[in-house]
Amino acid sequence: QKEVEQNSGPLSVPEGAIASLNCTYSDRGSQSFFWYRQYSGKSPELIMFIYSNGDKEDGRFTAQLNKASQYVSLLIRDSQPSDSATYLCALYTGRRALTFGSGTRLQVQP
Amino acid sequence: GAVVSQHPSWVICKSGTSVKIECRSLDFQATTMFWYRQFPKQSLMLMATSNEGSKATYEQGVEKDKFLINHASLTLSTLTVTSAHPEDSSFYICSAKTSGRRETQYFGPGTRLLVL
Numbered sequence: 069q070k071e072v073e074q075n076s077g078p079l080s081v082p083e084g085a086i087a088s089l090n091c092t093y094s095d096r097g098s099q100s101f102f103w104y105r106q107y108s109g110k111s112p113e114l115i116m117f118i119y120s121n122g123d124k125e126d127g128r129f130t131a132q133l134n135k136a137s138q139y140v141s142l143l144i145r146d147s148q149p150s151d152s153a154t155y156l157c158a159l160y161t162g163r164r165a166l167t168f169g170s171g172t173r174l175q176v177q178p
Numbered sequence: 179g180a181v182v183s184q185h186p187s188w189v190i191c192k193s194g195t196s197v198k199i200e201c202r203s204l205d206f207q208a209t210t211m212f213w214y215r216q217f218p219k220q221s222l223m224l225m226a227t228s229n230e231g232s233k234a235t236y237e238q239g240v241e242k243d244k245f246l247i248n249h250a251s252l253t254l255s256t257l258t259v260t261s262a263h264p265e266d267s268s269f270y271i272c273s274a275k276t277s278g279r280r281e282t283q284y285f286g287p288g289t290r291l292l293v294l
Contacts, residue, residue: 102282111288160281164235165224168221
């Protein structure tokens with residue numbers, strides 16, 4: 069089992085819809101969770117982090133964490149074509165470096 | 179968020195030459211930086227962890243004599259690809275970790291290396 073699992077997609081949503089990206093992890097000791105966005109040919113950009121169970125909202129983005137079920141999700145409201153990118157879930161599993169999922173490719177159709 | 183820079187952003191070199199890439203944390207001190215490599219349409223692959231004032235820690239399968247890492251200060255880490263070959267052509271990305279109770283990694287913009 070991979071430490072961090074994401075559906076590779078592509079996840080296709082129409083413009084204006086809610087995009088829901090999911091991530092599951094295996095290490096119950098993980099404490100910090102991150103969502104990065106990576107446009108094609110660019111480096112990852114941090115968009116959200118969450119440490120506590122529940123929801124955390126920042127503009128059109130909401131991160132949700134459920135430690136009991138070992139999943140973290142990212143909701144993007146009012147999706148725009150500019151949101152089309154690969155979204156990487158990452159967390160600290162006790163190593164010094166973040167452990168990344170392989171990413172979910174999101175396509176927002178105009 | 180914190181700012182991390184990389185230089186150069188693009189390198190084209192001949193096979194057999196060495197290439198140095200710099201990674202700087204501009205507005206915070208980073209005792210730990212990381213070097214990643216990403217091939218087209220593939221995931222980020224962690225190459226090594228760069229520790230200020232000590233030797234880097236390399237991931238399994240990464241040749242430490244080929245990818246030399248130096249972390250001479252709290253804001254600068256360098257990666258030197260020695261005797262580069264075409265198979266080393268890739269997108270090299272560094273990241274720097276903030277310190278404190280809630281550590282976070284910020285990425286540099288990446289360096290695209292093409293070895294002819």
